[in-house]
Amino acid sequence: MENQATKNYVKPIAVALRGLSKHFDGVRAVDDLSIAVEKGKITGIIGPNGSGKSTLINLLSGIIPSDGGVLIISGEKIKKIKPWEIAFYGITRIFQEVRLFNQMTVLDNILVVLTSRAPLKSLFEKHNQFYLNRAEELLKKTDLWEKRNELAINLSYGQRKLLEIARALANSMVDADPDIFLFDEPFAGLFPHMVKIVEEILRELKKHGKTVILIEHNMNLIRELCDYIFVMDSGKLLAEGEPDKVLAEKEVIEAYLGE
Amino acid sequence: MEYLIHLAILFAIYAILGISLNLVVGYAGLLSVTQSAFYGIGAYATAILLTGYGVNFFLSVILGMLVAGVVSFAIGLVLSKFNGDYYALVSFGFNIIVFSIFLNWQELTRGPLGIPGISRPLLEIGNWKLEISSNLHFLILASLFLILVYFISRFIVNSSFGRVLKAIREDEKAIQVFGYRTSLYKSIIFVIGAMMAAIAGSLFASYITFIDPSSFTLNESIFILAIIILGGLANLRGSILGALFLILLPEILRFVGFPDSIAAQMRQVVYGVILVLLMLYRPQGLVGEYKL
Numbered sequence: 001m002e003n004q005a006t007k008n009y010v011k012p013i014a015v016a017l018r019g020l021s022k023h024f025d026g027v028r029a030v031d032d033l034s035i036a037v038e039k040g041k042i043t044g045i046i047g048p049n050g051s052g053k054s055t056l057i058n059l060l061s062g063i064i065p066s067d068g069g070v071l072i073i074s075g076e077k078i079k080k081i082k083p084w085e086i087a088f089y090g091i092t093r094i095f096q097e098v099r100l101f102n103q104m105t106v107l108d109n110i111l112v113v114l115t116s117r118a119p120l121k122s123l124f125e126k127h128n129q130f131y132l133n134r135a136e137e138l139l140k141k142t143d144l145w146e147k148r149n150e151l152a153i154n155l156s157y158g159q160r161k162l163l164e165i166a167r168a169l170a171n172s173m174v175d176a177d178p179d180i181f182l183f184d185e186p187f188a189g190l191f192p193h194m195v196k197i198v199e200e201i202l203r204e205l206k207k208h209g210k211t212v213i214l215i216e217h218n219m220n221l222i223r224e225l226c227d228y229i230f231v232m233d234s235g236k237l238l239a240e241g242e243p244d245k246v247l248a249e250k251e252v253i254e255a256y257l258g259e
Numbered sequence: 260m261e262y263l264i265h266l267a268i269l270f271a272i273y274a275i276l277g278i279s280l281n282l283v284v285g286y287a288g289l290l291s292v293t294q295s296a297f298y299g300i301g302a303y304a305t306a307i308l309l310t311g312y313g314v315n316f317f318l319s320v321i322l323g324m325l326v327a328g329v330v331s332f333a334i335g336l337v338l339s340k341f342n343g344d345y346y347a348l349v350s351f352g353f354n355i356i357v358f359s360i361f362l363n364w365q366e367l368t369r370g371p372l373g374i375p376g377i378s379r380p381l382l383e384i385g386n387w388k389l390e391i392s393s394n395l396h397f398l399i400l401a402s403l404f405l406i407l408v409y410f411i412s413r414f415i416v417n418s419s420f421g422r423v424l425k426a427i428r429e430d431e432k433a434i435q436v437f438g439y440r441t442s443l444y445k446s447i448i449f450v451i452g453a454m455m456a457a458i459a460g461s462l463f464a465s466y467i468t469f470i471d472p473s474s475f476t477l478n479e480s481i482f483i484l485a486i487i488i489l490g491g492l493a494n495l496r497g498s499i500l501g502a503l504f505l506i507l508l509p510e511i512l513r514f515v516g517f518p519d520s521i522a523a524q525m526r527q528v529v530y531g532v533i534l535v536l537l538m539l540y541r542p543q544g545l546v547g548e549y550k551l
Contacts, residue, residue: 062436083432084436099433112423113434113437123418
C-alpha cells in the first residue's frame with residue numbers, strides 16, 4: 001500500500017545527477033555536481049559565463065561523456081549514454097549555438113525528426129497528413145510557416161533559433177514523446193515578439209506536464225518563468241531554491257557582479 | 260554510329276557509378292574515394308564467374324553485388340569511425356588495398372595479365388535465349404540498368420531515410436540527439452552505393468570482354484568523384500549530366516585539332532583546367548544542391 005505521507009512530501013524527480021564531473025584539460029567544467037530536477041516544472045540554471053551550465057546540458061544529452069558520476073532519468077540509473085540513446089529516455093534539447101540542418105528546407109528540418117528511428121523502416125516511409133499537420137502547426141506557432149520552403153541557412157538569427165525550438169517540440173517518437181526539454185539560452189538574440197513566442201511555448205510545455213530545464217541570463221525571465229533555480233559557479237552548485245529567494249542571496253549577487 | 264553507341268554505353272556505366280557515389284558523398288556527406296574498388300569487385304565477379312564457371316551474366320551481377328555488399332559493409336564499419344578529411348584519406352587507403360588484391364591474388368584474378376574472353380550477357384527465359392552481342396542491344400541493357408539504379412536511388416533519397424541522410428551530412432551530432440543511430444544510416448547507404456557500383460562493374464566487364472586491375476585504380480575513383488562534383492552533389496540528375504560531360508569532353512577535344520604528338524596530354528590539361536574553373540566559379544557543380 002502506498003504511504004500517504006511519502007506521497008505528499010517526496011517530489012517526483014525527472015532527472016537527477018549524483019557526483020557528475022567533467023574536466024577539460026585540467027579545467028573542472030562540472031565538478032562533483034549533484035542536483036535533482038522536479039518533474040513538470042520549469043527549472044532554471046543560472047551562473048556566470050564559464051560556470052559549466054552548457055557542459056551540464058551536454059552531459060545530460062549525452063553529447064559529451066562524463067568523467068564520473070551517475071545520471072538518473074525517471075528513476076533509472078545511467079552511467080554511460082550515447083547521444084542517440086538519450087532520446088529514448090524522453091529527453092530533447094536545443095543547442096546554445098544554433099545547430100540546424102542548414103542546407104535543408106525549414107519544413108524538412110521539422111519533418112526529419114518526425115520519422116521512424118528504424119533505418120530500414122524509414123526507407124519505406126512517406127509522410128502522411130498527420131505529420132504534415134503537426135509540422136504546419138509548429139511552424140505556424142513559431143511564425144515560420146511562410147518560410148517553409150526556404151533553406152534553413154537563409155533565415156535570420158532569431159528565426160533560426162525559433163526553428164530549432166520548433167524542431168525540439170516536433171521530436172515526437174512513435175513510442176516515447178519527449179518529457180524533458182533542455183533549453184540552452186533559447187531567448188538569446190531574439191526580438192521582443194519572438195521572446196513572447198518562446199515564453200508561451202515554455203508555459204505550454206509546463207501546462208502539459210513536461211519538465212523544462214532552462215539556461216538563461218535574463219533574470220526577469222528567470223523570475224517570471226522558473227519554479228526553481230540552481231546557481232552554478234566554477235562547475236559547482238552555489239545555491240538552489242525558488243528564484244525570488246535565491247536571487248536575493250548575497251553570494252549569488254556577488255558571483256554575478258564579481259564576473 | 261558504332262562509335263556513338265560505344266560512347267553511350269560508357270556514359271550509362273559511368274552514370275551508374277556517379278549515382279552510386281552521389282548517394283554516399285552528396286546525400287550522406289561522406290567523402291568516399293573508394294568507389295572504383297566496388298566497381299572492380301563487380302567487374303571481377305562477372306569476369307571470373309563467366310569465364311571460369313559458366314555462370315549466367317545476370318546471376319553474376321547479383322553475386323557481384325553481394326560480394327561488394329559484404330566487402331563494403333566491412334570497410335564501412337571501419338570508415339564510420341572517421342569524419343571529414345580523415346574519412347577521405349582512409350577510404351583512399353581501402354581503394355589501394357582492394358586494387359593490390361586485384362593485382363596480386365593471381366590465382367583468382369590473373370593479376371596484371373587480366374581476364375580476357377568474357378562473354379556478352381545471355382538472356383535465358385525457359386527455352387528462349389537471346390545473346391546480347393550487338394552493341395546496340397548492350398546499350399539497351401545498360402540503359403535499363405541505369406534507369407533501375409536511378410529510380411531506386413530516387414526512391415531512397417525521397418524517403419524519410421534520405422532526409423535523415425541529409426541531416427547527417429549537415430550536422431551528425433544534432434540529428435543523433437533525436438534518437439537516430441547515425442552509424443547505421445551511414446553503413447546502409449555505403450553498402451547500397453557499393454552494390455550499385457558493382458552493377459556498373461559487371462556491365463563494364465561484359466561489354467569490354469577483358470579486364471585488368473588498371474581500370475580500378477584510385478584515379479578511377481577520383482574520376483567518379485569528379486563526375487558528381489561537376490554534375491552537382493545531392494542531385495541524381497546532376498550525376499547523369501556529369502557523366503555525360505566527362506565522357507563526351509575528351510571526344511569533343513579530339514576535334515579541336517591539337518597536333519597528334521601532344522593531343523592526349525592536352526586533353527588531360529583541358530580536362531583539369533575545366534575542373535579548376537568550375538570549382539572556382541561554380542562550386543556546387545552544374546545542378547548541385549550542396550557544396551562540399
